[in-house]
Amino acid sequence: MLEVRGLRKEFQPLSGPPVAALGDVSFRVEAGQFVSVVGPSGCGKSTLLQCLAGLLRPTAGQVLFEGREVTGPPEGLILVFQEYNRSLMAWRTVLGNVRFALEGRGASRSAMDAEARRYLELVGLGGFERHRPWELSGGMQQRVAIARALARQPNVLLMDEPFGSLDALTRIELEDTLLGLWRTLRTTILFVTHDIEEAVYLSDRVHVLSRRPALVIEDVEVTLERPRHQLTTREDPRFIKHRHRIFELISREMT
Amino acid sequence: MRKLPWLGLLVVVVCLAAWEAAARSRPDLAVHFPPASAVLRALGGIVWSGDLLAHALASLRRFAEGYVLASVLAVGAGLVLGLSRRLHTLVEPLIELLRPMPSVAIIPVAILFLGIGDQMKIAVTVYACSWPILLNTIDGVRSVDRVLVATAATFRLSPWQRFWKVMLPAASPQIVTGLRVSLAIALVLVTTSEMVVSNDGLGYYVLDLQRSFQMAEMYAAVVALGLIGYGLNRLFVVLDGRVMGWYHGATRREEIP
Numbered sequence: 001m002l003e004v005r006g007l008r009k010e011f012q013p014l015s016g017p018p019v020a021a022l023g024d025v026s027f028r029v030e031a032g033q034f035v036s037v038v039g040p041s042g043c044g045k046s047t048l049l050q051c052l053a054g055l056l057r058p059t060a061g062q063v064l065f066e067g068r069e070v071t072g073p074p075e076g077l078i079l080v081f082q083e084y085n086r087s088l089m090a091w092r093t094v095l096g097n098v099r100f101a102l103e104g105r106g107a108s109r110s111a112m113d114a115e116a117r118r119y120l121e122l123v124g125l126g127g128f129e130r131h132r133p134w135e136l137s138g139g140m141q142q143r144v145a146i147a148r149a150l151a152r153q154p155n156v157l158l159m160d161e162p163f164g165s166l167d168a169l170t171r172i173e174l175e176d177t178l179l180g181l182w183r184t185l186r187t188t189i190l191f192v193t194h195d196i197e198e199a200v201y202l203s204d205r206v207h208v209l210s211r212r213p214a215l216v217i218e219d220v221e222v223t224l225e226r227p228r229h230q231l232t233t234r235e236d237p238r239f240i241k242h243r244h245r246i247f248e249l250i251s252r253e254m255t
Numbered sequence: 256m257r258k259l260p261w262l263g264l265l266v267v268v269v270c271l272a273a274w275e276a277a278a279r280s281r282p283d284l285a286v287h288f289p290p291a292s293a294v295l296r297a298l299g300g301i302v303w304s305g306d307l308l309a310h311a312l313a314s315l316r317r318f319a320e321g322y323v324l325a326s327v328l329a330v331g332a333g334l335v336l337g338l339s340r341r342l343h344t345l346v347e348p349l350i351e352l353l354r355p356m357p358s359v360a361i362i363p364v365a366i367l368f369l370g371i372g373d374q375m376k377i378a379v380t381v382y383a384c385s386w387p388i389l390l391n392t393i394d395g396v397r398s399v400d401r402v403l404v405a406t407a408a409t410f411r412l413s414p415w416q417r418f419w420k421v422m423l424p425a426a427s428p429q430i431v432t433g434l435r436v437s438l439a440i441a442l443v444l445v446t447t448s449e450m451v452v453s454n455d456g457l458g459y460y461v462l463d464l465q466r467s468f469q470m471a472e473m474y475a476a477v478v479a480l481g482l483i484g485y486g487l488n489r490l491f492v493v494l495d496g497r498v499m500g501w502y503h504g505a506t507r508r509e510e511i512p
Contacts, residue, residue, distance in 0.1 A: 050405075053408075053409055054408075055405055055408055055409065073408050073409050073410075073411050075411060077409075078409055078410070079405070079409040081402050081405070081406070083402045086400045086402035086403060087402050087403065087405075087406045089403070089421070089424065089425075090501050090502065090505040091424045091425075091427075091501040091502070100410065100420070101410060103416075103420075104412075104413075104416055132501055132504060132505070134504060134505040135504070152410065
């Protein structure tokens, strides 16, 4: 579904030699999987997602999406940002923001609105269609952004620390909403986070990145059954084992 | 609905009363410095006679033509310059050289090339009004949030769609700021050009009243000019509230967490 081969990305600072954010990153994401990428802060996680989404050209290596090399934003792949308040359009209503994903493809306005409404229901925002994004709480705004992304029916959803600026309880709520959506819609999800527990809780596999220039130091397969549960899953000895292992890997990178 | 600023209005009344008292204490200066009551009476007079309305209409027509033309031209140019870094680098020095020049200084030049008619007055109004609109539009387009631009990219918007659906609405609050600054400038340029050379309009009218020693009427015309400026600004604020309600709502939210 999505394959990264020897990805390297260098940035040219105003003076001095180029700085490599990504060293040599390779991994695969199979269709229908929930995969997370974790790594120490500043290791180039966002850069990786921008390359995957076709928003940045890699210095070397390639990204293959459904067998084709990614050279620009591909159809069927949508990136969800951490900064929901900057990504949503303040001049549009909540419904209009979701409709944005459907526009320009010849559908009638009423058909698009019906479709947008359906996705708002799915993320639990039925009844908020006529609100403006800025009238909603942070968690609700990110729900709007997720509804907008899903309305496009992407084959792969890329998420760049989507819950990073939410409080702990809202984050837990949204994790479960996301897992529910992933199960019903069968979308492949690549989820970037700096929260180890979140990565283990959500994913089938967790790719652990080194410090910059980043490369995948371990690919952890999460052997926890689904559906997951905020208490029992997190208390499961295997969950604690995974968390322990990934924490060790990352803290070794930080010293 | 906003409540009336009673205290602020009281200050206005106090100032008028002070004017009245000062003028009455020096009746020897009454020719040059008539009391407020006399000016108000004169205002009633020039309204009643129809003189004020005729001159105001002439000015407002020039104002509207110049302001609308400047808005269209400067927003258009600003959007192009905001989107094209290369073009902007090319003309930026020119803009920086022309902009600080007091706009009224081009009135004599405009008279040379365009004569003393409406064309000249509208041209200088367009020239002066364009700067704030142009600079704000450029800045507005260039400072569109990069997350918003990336959002447009991930949804594969064409350049045209990106412009209409993202860049223009996102830049609109700053464009409107430019339009608001230019509103006052347009009135200054219309009035000034009418004072320099004209046979109608409020600028001409004020100067003509002064030269014919109708001092109370002259003050009245100046007051009328102020009221017209105030009215235009209020109209702008109302339209702004309608069209840009989303922006005022969103920014108000950010101020009160």
